[in-house]
Amino acid sequence: MLGYTIKRLLQMVLVLWAVSVIVFLMMSFTGDPVFMVIPIDSTQAEIDQARRILGLDRSMLAQYGIFIGNLLQGDFGRSYVFGQPAMELILERLPATMEIVVLAVVIAAVVAIPLGVYAGANPGRASSRAIMSGSLLGISLPGFWVGMMLIFLFSVRWHLLPSSGRGDAVEVWGLRLSFLTVDGWRHLILPSVTLSLGTLAILLRITRAGMMEVTRQDYMKFARAKGVSRRGVLYGHGLRNALIPVVTIFGLQLGDLIAFATITETIFAWPGLGKLLIDSIYRADRPVIVVYLMLVALIFVVINFIVDIVYTLIDPRITVK
Amino acid sequence: MTAPLLSVRDLRTHFHTFSGVVKAVNGVSFDIGAGQVMGLVGESGGGKSVVGFSILGLIDPPGRIEGGQILLDGQDLVGAPEEALRRVRGRQISMVFQDPMTSLNPLHTVGRQMDEMLRLHTDLDAPARKAACIEMLESVGISRAAERLGAYPHQFSGGMRQRVVIAIALLAGPRLIIADEPTTALDVTIQSQILKLMRRQIADRGASMILITHDLAVVSEMADHITVLYCGKVVERGLTRDVIGAPAHPYTRGLIDSIPDPRHRQTRLSQIPGTVPDIRNLPVGCSFRERCPRAQALCAQADPPLTAQRASLHAACHFPLTEAEAP
């Protein structure tokens, strides 16, 4: 276990380094950031001076050296646009994104797993086919369209839920959180539901496929022969055996939603990471993009690590090495 | 004779598949008294497992029990509500499956899977259940039982897993155990150990057993009665010594002749010629006639009913073997 953790940490460092190289290369091909920081009517001399101050006149390798050196000292640079440390900017926005993403994956899992178990255990039934058709819709409907329809129905037509922003937020340990207020919850619902649909549909299909496989197994019939109830057989014996692929996809989706909630956040004017990313890309705010991408890489590695641990909790035959 | 423990009457279990109706069990009847061991034999596909699953109400779509009765103490299990069947399963009748590698849940400890049986069918508290599990594991020959409760099935060998399965089947004190080829998946030395174990456990508890197998040699050692199935029908039944000693049905005779006999060193085992016909469209008349050395014109016209023969034997044959023709 310890060896495994160390191996995983080394892997994490390696991934982050690789990401830093890719990000750095990508950045140097995307326009000259000097124009972001100087007034529009600057003279050539002023431009050159700004270049020197920002270190943009050095060679690529030297620039990368400075870049990585600063990173190692915990200095991720300042946003060209806000003048604030990029890391601070990102961490400010992270809770907002985490809120809708966590709620979205919880909704997805809570709805998808029972439906998937049902559809997998009763494959012939009309209700199972209806569930499966519904899940196809969930996969194929684009998120932005669903979001707009939800706004149209719940905000515009029925005036039930707000369509934009975070609502009242409470500050806890320096984090601004919406889910502690009623108004915050009202704001959370629509973006979370929108975000959950795709994940819900995929989890449902994976759960169903797993259950269809599992219900054929002898131990399921043996459990029934012991007198276990149908529910007990499906949930007590079946589900856990079908869970490995579900957890795998859940982990991937979780990372995906944190990293790319962009569209949903834009539609609902949700002040999360996604919106920050879009804004930063528009303004070529290099430091913010860099920190963002490194953070996303880190999140993926951490989720992967957790998923591996969860495997061993589900199945005693799996050990981490 | 006292009323039997289990009485199966004209049981018919069919599977409605895309390629036609599979009449896997088609009019099977037999009785088992308390403390008796009945061997249910026949070639692969004869419907032996389906009989076993039908008794426990474990036939899933596209299968269905089309008719007949399964009387446990005179109570019909066919059409009984699921709730009632659940109290029968494990508590009155339990089952041991063919393959010990797959009948235990790989993700639950052996202890948990044993405990589940007691939680379902007894009022014992947790420590009492644990003690009962340990005692049962020891009685099926697993040493260091207390430790082993925390182990997972994959940490056990095949023979040990089958011992665990048997222990689970016995835990709630059922009166009938259906053992569906309990040793086929095990190697030969383990086979006889497991069979001896089962026989002793059944006898100690005064329980009855249906021993499903295609191995007549095993059955002749273990069973009081034998019922021979062919294409979903009973072709012969009777006391073991009569069936093995001088069968009336040519199919049974064929099965006996294909037992390897260590005393006569035969150069070649006699096999029943031909193969089991497609059960979805059986020919008119006797299903065995195309493989039968004694078949005559009548066999193609009428399906022979099961009728009393010599001694304890009942056989479904127009031209049964006489005692003089015994092997």
Ligand SMILES: Nc1ncnc2c1ncn2[C@@H]1O[C@H](COP(=O)(O)OP(=O)(O)OP(=O)(O)O)[C@@H](O)[C@H]1O
């Ligand atoms: N779920 C099912 N769907 C369709 N047909 C089935 C199903 N289960 C069993 N059958 C058919 O029923 C017939 C009897 O099967 P069964 O498993 O009872 O045979 P068996 O005597 O136990 O054979 P074996 O010795 O191979 O275990 C076979 O023809 C089989 O194809």
Ligand SMILES: [Mg+2]
């Ligand atoms: Mg079978």
